[in-house]
Amino acid sequence: MPEGDTVWQTAKRLHGALAGKVLTRSDLRVPKYATADLTGRAVLDVTPRGKHLLTRIEGGLTLHSHLRMDGSWKVYAADQRWSGGPGHQIRVILGNTDRTAVGYRLPVLELLRTTEEDRVVGHLGPDLLGPDWNPELALANLLTDPARPLGEALLDQRNLAGIGNVYKSELCFLLGATPWLPVGDLPADRTAKLPALAKKLLEANRDRPIRATTGLRGQDLFVYGRARRPCLRCRTPIRVADQGDGSRERPTYWCWACQTGPAPAPGSPAAQRFRPRTTG
Structure with a gap:
């Protein structure tokens, strides 16, 4: 992707x-x-x-x-x-x-x-892999609308440029927050490290043929693409739902035990709207 x-x-x-x-x-x-x-x-x-x-x-x-x-x-x-x-x-x-x-x-x-x-x-925010990277500006952009869901704020290229669905899901997992948590409700210590963490993930993968975020052999990603498979930290089955208005498919993966914040309930329209092709 x-x-x-x-x-x-x-x-x-x-x-x-x-x-x-x-x-x-x-x-x-x-x-x-x-x-x-x-x-x-x-x-x-x-x-x-x-x-x-x-x-x-x-x-x-x-x-x-x-x-x-x-x-x-x-x-x-x-x-x-x-x-x-x-x-x-x-x-x-x-x-x-x-x-x-x-x-x-x-x-x-x-x-x-x-x-x-x-x-x-010209509308793009600071580029995570570009010479214009500015973590302070990226964070200020993300917090412009504190009520906006964290996942949607991360995907908005006007805030910071380079994050897609995979990194959205992985970042939210590493931050311990669901993608539906209002970005302003993210604890201050996690908010402060968000830009640096995002940059670290993309920089670590820019020269790799296969994207990896876990550092674990044989397990490249924590949650993305792992619907119903056990969480690598707590063994709880990973969940998947669509995030957004439904105009495009945006599968969003999270662990309901490791990540705090609101999320679609199983069987809700958002969860039903996206049906994973494989369950692993």
Whole structure:
């Protein structure tokens, strides 16, 4: 699931394949940009910003993409077979003499002036893996609405950028609070360490092929994806429910024994709305 660490890895891979090299192939398969031709221009850099990717190109252009749930960028050698999905799922192709980057199922893809990047990422809060990281500002943003559920506040990229559903669930577990606890009700000592803990988790995983938060061999995550399996601390079965307004699937996992605060009761609409495909 693409979150800040996944996007950071993707940017690093794209930067290594494209930066400093002239494009010999350019194909933007989005109607608005179907006639855009970037061949002959050098890629300057590929920069992650929260969950966004900014590919800066010679001539003051930026290709902005976002992976959301299903998107991905794949990098292939010149003679390598593409394997990221069927051809109709390809949204963009950028290639040079050595490598070809192919964007599959990208829900967001737009070409804009580099000077206009703030239009697409200017609303983001401090980036957990970026040079603009500011823990004091991130915490102040989170506490702007004390009544807001902790999980929703963590997912709001305007507060701090890079957290998705996995880290939301894992952070709440490590803080000992349910994702439905009002952020203002989190004990002061836990509130103070929240930004540093979030940064520590993403930094620890930005170079790992498999995301891990537990430090335990064979058990990568404390609660996420572990519905009905025993909690690694207390052996109580992990619960799962949807958090939000139901407009998108946001499975949220927690241990009702280790985490304090409100939570949907078993059989409630939120718990029924999300039905895990596997129970482990």
